[in-house]
Amino acid sequence: MEAVSYSNFRQNLKKYFKQVNQNSEPLIVTNKNVEDDVVVMSKDDYDSMTETMRIMSNPELMERLRDSEEQFRNGEFKEHELIEGNNEKDVVR
Structure with a gap:
């Protein structure tokens, strides 16, 4: 994970936003006071991380996954062909 100073981050904000979104790699933004450091990540990565934490914190869901x-x-599954179409009835819910 790359780290950049706050002033450099501020001066190159657009570049770092693009980098974080394209690489899916969080960026540490450092400050003089270490307690003020932050991590910048893409919204997609954040959403994915929070959903993973939600699932992992739910014992019933984790049991179903296991x-x-x-x-x-154990080979206890069936394969099905995908249905492709634009009709509402073709959508699996």
Whole structure:
């Protein structure tokens, strides 16, 4: 993870925003006072991280995931062809 000073970050804000979004790599912005340092990340990465934390903090969901993984390892699954179409009835919910 790259680190950049606050003043450099401020002067090159557009460049660093683009970099963070393109590389999906968080950026540490440092300050004179270490307690004021921040991490900048893309919104997509943030959303993904918070969703992962939500799932991992839910015991019921984690149990379902573990059960699904075990079923897959044991070959207890069926393959289905994907339905492609633009009709509302073709959408799987």
